[in-house]
Amino acid sequence: MAPEGRNEARDQMEYAPLELPDTPQLTRNITHFARALRVAGLPAGPGRVADAIAAVAAVGFSEKAEFYYTLRACFTARPEHRVIFDQVFRLYWRDPRYLDHMMSMLLPAVRGAAEERMAKPAEKRAAEALLQGVERDTPDLEGGEEASEIEVDATLTMSREERLKTLDFEQMSVAEMAQAKRIIAQMTLAVPPLSSRRTLASSRGAQPDWRRTMRGAMRHGGDVVDFARKDRRQRWPSLVALCDISGSMASYSRAVLHFLHAVANQKGAGWADVHAFTFGTRLTNITRHMGARDVDAALAAAGAEAQDWEGGTRIGACLEDFNRDWSRRVLGQGAVVLLITDGLDRDEPERLEAAMERLSLSSRRVIWVNPLLRWDGFAPKAAGIRAMLPHVSSFRAGHNIAALQGLAEAVARPDDAGEKARLMAAL
Structure with a gap:
């Protein structure tokens, strides 16, 4: 049986491999390759570089796939790291015209005969990592009889900030994600007060x-x-956020946690308390970490607390733990629950449905934020999604900044149902 990922590696070899130079030059190339991985977001430190050089010297590269698997074993520690690694590897080692390919991805799009191709996840980040320090030459479009005139349709162009608001978190580069976090830090999540019987x-x-x-x-x-x-x-409700930090939700979870940190540190937003929990294979309370003023320190402490970050998913078991250990403590006084997950669960659907029903009965509203809703053809076909959908008050997308702004509006409207009615009709 072929090793796992063999077909994936074969896809990366669509170009003829470059001729590998002698050992000193190869060492320099591996070092530069590791620097690009580090800029793109992978933990490629000096220790991993030394291990990679020693591994390549020991294994050799008599076959095309050996070099790829040797470097991947040294520079990737988690499955989600492979996406970035594969893009940087393909651009650096495989494509003889990788510089032109990266330039075309980073220059502004011009409408022409060829349709614009959307970058794959992490491809733009890999291009920026490899182009760091490289000057981008602008083609000379003036003069000469053979110079062709290019018409740019600017009627539907958006400002940089407006474009960023509609860009998927998974498609953002490192610089774009940093700018998105600054915008998220300024967002508010206001809530109307509740009328008490007193x-x-x-x-x-x-x-x-x-x-x-x-x-x-x-x-x-x-x-x-x-x-x-x-x-x-009049009294103010509490906000309880349950955030999925499994591998499929990694890019979106970080952005949502930035949003929750901003909400937890806002004054005058109206919330009585803000509680935050993460779950993957187990439930973790990170409420006290969200209270830190510095967002980077808060998320670093939350990441150290949650040992199952970017792992598997057991939504039903984690919700059962929350209902048993925390619901009576944090869901009193008409709390609003934000459930951030894609709904792809490995547990039994009956177990998940029972946990969701109890969560719905214990809270005032359950707002489900699902990044899969970004797809136009999304339908509730997964068993986990079908089990959860009937027990939520509102179903919203959460894949970009605009979706988070829509979530803020949904919280302010108690009658908002989002896409629930449409998806319930498809069940």
């Missing part, structure tokens, strides 16, 4: 306060001088 004295209250009226009449010999009025007290 009342308080109010001169313009909607209800008469007969008890206070009779007390006042006793001070004047039984004559009613003034009618006292009262109104319902």
